[in-house]
Amino acid sequence: MSAGAASAADWHRPSSLAEALAIRSRAGSAVVAIAGCTDLMVGWNAGARRLPPVLDLSALDELAAIEVGPDAVTIGAAASCARIATHPVIAARLGMLAASARQTGSVAIQNRATLGGNIMNASPAADNPPVLLAYGARVTLASVRGSRTVAYEGFHTGYKRTLAEVDELLVSVTVPFPASDASIHYRKVGTRRSQAISKVAMAAVIATTVDGAGRQVRAARFGFASVGPVPLSAPTLSAALMGERLVAVDRDRVEHALATDLSPVDDIRSTAAYRRQVAVNLVMQAIAEAG
């Protein structure tokens, strides 16, 4: 049976973003913003929390649009993983995002789960954030005060905490296309291939310059899940690889850099030691494939 029921009066289902922002401005954290409900309902079903008043964003078509620009795709926060996974431009030019959306739970989950929910639910194990970090995505927040766009890197300020103010809603995510010659790598490691929660996931975009002596790193950006309290980029590793020849990248250096960037723990899904080792393996694999 359902957890304690919210009455119809506590169920806000605005038909425009302006109306949604007005409710958010008035009610703040007294309303929980919901969209696909694929994670929130699990907690509610378990009876862990009484159902709070909700701000249901699922009727807002304007929040579900996917717009292709010359340099980036802007994805509405309420766009489903299924639509992201099958969008032709995302599949062709942001392949890691199509892949992570397709690995977010099963088909039945992907039909409901939204990109905005995956970000705002703020799980360190969320499937799409590593890819967004590696691509250098930006997120746009809106409130009755106006809207602002910030880098997604740094958006998660602590476990289950974000930069979003209490009156703000995440409205869209802008994902720039990587350089056409960049090499991309996404890998989710879980207990089984389908609908597992990741033990470690890594996304990488590695841009290189070629000369007679091989490939040299021009820029390398990473995103990781399940190896810290929030989805993590790896600035120390990115800096360490800058200008390096791919064939000369040494495992110890990668391991040393990741020791600074990542802070995995032992939990029900894996151990800190396993996660560190797999993270290094995934980076070395990405470097080998980029070469």
Added chain:
Amino acid sequence: MSLGQGLAFTLNGRTLSAAEGSIASPSMRLLDLLRLQAGFTGTKEGCGEGECGACAVLVDGELVNSCLVPVGQLHGRSVTSIEGLPRTDPLVEGFARAGATQCGICTPGMVLAARALLDRRPDPSLDEVREALAGNLCRCTGYARIYSAVLDAAAGVRPPVEGGT
């Protein structure tokens, strides 16, 4: 605006509405509405966490886990549970002939997951069938007969009643 008496949607071709009392609360799980209120007990509750697919139904033709859907989000949508699938659907005979059902708990969700796939991809590969059904767990069959039931239904094949592998 709050969602008051205006909430209404279609279930297996019939209109339900808050105004006439057939939807008690927007926060009710679709699964509970199906089983406890509408009497459509073909939809099963397995895990209650969206991991097993036993409660899967179609909303506007798309597969969803009904344990994770509050009915307040269904306004204007069309829900099909296993009872709403025509008995003449080739998947029904496909599952029966292939021996794809044992205890039966997963079957309604499996059939609807397969229906959603075939509506999108009438002639799927085995890999596409496996991916489409990956969120529907079966603890009896080992899946092989389920996959062949879906492929046979797609191909319009009438497999022999007896035999099998």
